[in-house]
Amino acid sequence: MLSYSTQLIEADDIAAVTEVLHGQLLAQGPKVAEFEEALCRYTGSEYAVAFNSATSALSGAYHACDITKDDEIITSAISFVSTSNMFVDVGAKPVWCDVKLDGNIDENGIEKLITSKTKAIVPIHFAGKPVSLIKIHEIAKKHNLLVIEDAAHALGSSIDSKKIGSFSDMTIFSFHAIKPITTSEGGAVLTNDENYANKLKLFRSHGIIKKKLWNSDMVSMGYNYRLTEVAAALGISQLKKLDRFITIRNNIANYFNERFKNEKLFFTQRIESNTITSRHLYPIILNPELHCCKEEIFAQLQQKGLGVQVHYKPIYQNSFYEEKFGKFALPVTNDFYRSEISLPCNQTMSMEDAKYVADTFLDIIHKYTHRGCSF
Numbered sequence: 001m002l003s004y005s006t007q008l009i010e011a012d013d014i015a016a017v018t019e020v021l022h023g024q025l026l027a028q029g030p031k032v033a034e035f036e037e038a039l040c041r042y043t044g045s046e047y048a049v050a051f052n053s054a055t056s057a058l059s060g061a062y063h064a065c066d067i068t069k070d071d072e073i074i075t076s077a078i079s080f081v082s083t084s085n086m087f088v089d090v091g092a093k094p095v096w097c098d099v100k101l102d103g104n105i106d107e108n109g110i111e112k113l114i115t116s117k118t119k120a121i122v123p124i125h126f127a128g129k130p131v132s133l134i135k136i137h138e139i140a141k142k143h144n145l146l147v148i149e150d151a152a153h154a155l156g157s158s159i160d161s162k163k164i165g166s167f168s169d170m171t172i173f174s175f176h177a178i179k180p181i182t183t184s185e186g187g188a189v190l191t192n193d194e195n196y197a198n199k200l201k202l203f204r205s206h207g208i209i210k211k212k213l214w215n216s217d218m219v220s221m222g223y224n225y226r227l228t229e230v231a232a233a234l235g236i237s238q239l240k241k242l243d244r245f246i247t248i249r250n251n252i253a254n255y256f257n258e259r260f261k262n263e264k265l266f267f268t269q270r271i272e273s274n275t276i277t278s279r280h281l282y283p284i285i286l287n288p289e290l291h292c293c294k295e296e297i298f299a300q301l302q303q304k305g306l307g308v309q310v311h312y313k314p315i316y317q318n319s320f321y322e323e324k325f326g327k328f329a330l331p332v333t334n335d336f337y338r339s340e341i342s343l344p345c346n347q348t349m350s351m352e353d354a355k356y357v358a359d360t361f362l363d364i365i366h367k368y369t370h371r372g373c374s375f
């Protein structure tokens with residue numbers, strides 16, 4: 001099965017992990033700091049604080065800027081649930097802005113959602129395609145709001161040659177197995193603000209500061225959200241390969257774009273020429289006349305060995321959110337969910353694999369040219 005996204009682990013990754021396993025420190029050694037420095041160098045951000053997942057990193061970020069009960073956060077619902085979960089967890093209310101047909105938050109819909117309770121804007125770079133950060137920062141500045149990016153898909157993406165990770169108050173990355181690089185599970189918050197960095201470090205490690213000799217002091221509430229040394233060693237090794245992974249994924253995506261450019265039944269994400277996308281995903285957006293047969297198409301793709309997936313069921317359609325905040329429907333978000341299929345596009349694929357994916361996808365989709373859906 002060719003997966004929509006998967007990891008590539010090579011001999012030097014395994015050697016890096018083995019070296020740590022043979023050493024003394026499996027936790028709280030030097031590798032985490034080394035990984036954090038490498039993340040800063042790569043993104044151009046001043047501080048990186050590694051976590052054991054992007055979910056705990058998001059929680060850390062929301063805590064670090066004191067998001068609390070009754071605050072509102074403007075975000076979008078085309079994301080993994082944890083983007084919203086972690087601020088619901090601190091008592092804040094998600095205010096979902098509609099998306100555009102590329103899956104990113106519609107920057108023109110943000111301003112009318114701002115109230116006196118709004119504290120932050122939390123955009124998601126869907127599939128790795130950068131959101132309109134310049135516009136979002138203009139709005140945030142005008143209304144004195146924080147910008148916290150969920151960049152779980154977007155390590156290596158950039159706008160005007162500036163890497164995602166250094167633009168906003170805080171930026172969160174994920175190193176889950178299938179994200180742009182992996183530490184198996186892991187995440188990080190990047191920031192240029194020393195105060196946030198210090199709070200994040202306390203939050204991730206019990207709120208404890210070291211004093212003299214054996215003495216330490218717990219000064220604030222904290223958890224154990226630390227990344228292991230083993231995971232950090234894998235991250236250091238993987239980060240060196242990120243640009244190569246992104247080149248491979250972009251080569252496949254560019255090949256797909258070429259194969260699909262005259263197709264009428266679907267379209268794909270258009271990438272602005274001043275940006276680079278990590279291509280964490282390659283999303284197909286089906287035209288409305290194919291919405292009713294998406295299940296049929298999806299099943300046929302899987303039968304042919306294409307490990308496709310749908311990103312994402314709108315967060316507000318999950319029963320937890322419906323029970324807590326009531327039923328919700330945003331037109332483009334709902335449409336996007338009915339339209340989207342992520343095709344296999346990952347760094348383990350050859351160009352022959354890419355050709356097989358494009359051939360197979362087009363064969364299946366062309367069956368619907370005249371007859372539409374079969375039910």
Ligand SMILES: *Cc1c(COP(=O)(O)O)cnc(C)c1O
Nearest residue numbers: 053054055079080082152174176
């Ligand atoms: C994967 C993902 C997360 C959560 O990442 P974990 O490291 O698995 O906790 C959050 N947001 C988005 C957009 C994601 O894709």
